[in-house]
Amino acid sequence: MPLVTVLLPVYNAQPTLLCALRSLQRQTLPDWECLLVDDGSTDSSLEVCERFAARDPHFRLLSQPHGGIVSALNAGLSRARGEFTARMDADDLCHPDRLRLQAALLVSQLPLGLVGCLVRCFPDRLVAEGMRGYETWLNSVVTPEQIRRDIFVESPFAHPSVMARTSLLCQVGGYQDHGWPEDYDLWLRLYASGCGFAKVPETLLYWREHADRLSRTNPMYSLRAFRRAKVHYLKQTFLRVHSSVQIWGAGRGGRLFGMDLQQAGIGVERYIDIHSTKVGGRLRHAPIVPVSALGDHQPLPLLVCVGGPQPRAEIRQELTRLGYQETVDYVCVA
DSSP states (O other): OOSEEEEEEESSOHHHHHHHHHHHHTOSOSSEEEEEEEESOSSSHHHHHHHHHHHOTTEEEEEEOOOOHHHHHHHHHTTOOSSEEEEOOTTOEEOTTHHHHHHHHHHHOTTEEEEEEEEEEEOGGGOOHHHHHHHHHHTTOOSHHHHHHHTTTSOOSOGGGOEEEHHHHHHTTSOOOSSSOHHHHHHHHHHHTTOEEEEEEEEEEEEEOOTTOHHHHOGGGSHHHHHHHHHHHHHHTTTTTOSEEEEEOOSHHHHHHHHHHHHTTOEEEEEEOSOTTTTTSEETTEEEEOGGGGGGGTTSOEEEOOOSHHHHHHHHHHHHHTTOOBTTTEEEOO
């Protein structure tokens, strides 16, 4: 049995598939397999997969009618033979040491259930400012503590960069479709189960940017879908014994997050904001109060809904000064 199964779904990926598969062939870990799941491709992707499976015993092929990403991932996961399952997409590239270093991290630290790595988006000419900012943030969230602290801010892993214990993926129900990103949903279910996370602090995945990426075209990857996922799992974790919250941030992000919370049955008692033009007003019937009022309601769980690493760092510093403990008294959600 291989130590690692690389789960690689394929759908009409002919322009980039060959390069992706060749990058896997260069892996320095000898004990791996790649399970190619052709999801009903209508271009020549299936033929490329057939050639690789025929010539290289590392590759196995599973072909099925088109059913979408969740169906393809679960079909592959059910046939994974490795102790660890790694993800890879048909348009990305792997560093030769990727599988070896990630497997070594999982072997050496039993509390870890899923590990990632640093990523580099390419080609540069197509990587917009917003994506470059996400790449920078993604590569700053590395340690188990950083990942668990920021898991409700954004997805802390690039999906094709992860490797996890196969048995754990099966235990939490594999991939599921709830109308929001299937990868983020999996991270949050693993988080709720107590799974340990970490990253190899090296750039081991080259993440291709292009206009046809699912996250650009499918509504299940919209900001609203991400918020709904966060609210769903906050209710199971940080808010499991609470029916109301306070929100730091009375801007657009805080307002939208408050709306989704209320639709899910969680009341918003008040908003905290630093802007004098907002303080004293109301937002959806809840008062907007200054930071100086935080001490009045410390037992009420606090959600920090302020975008940007620097503002979050300043808020964390202030909350620490006031005696708030992150993940116990408050959670950052944006």
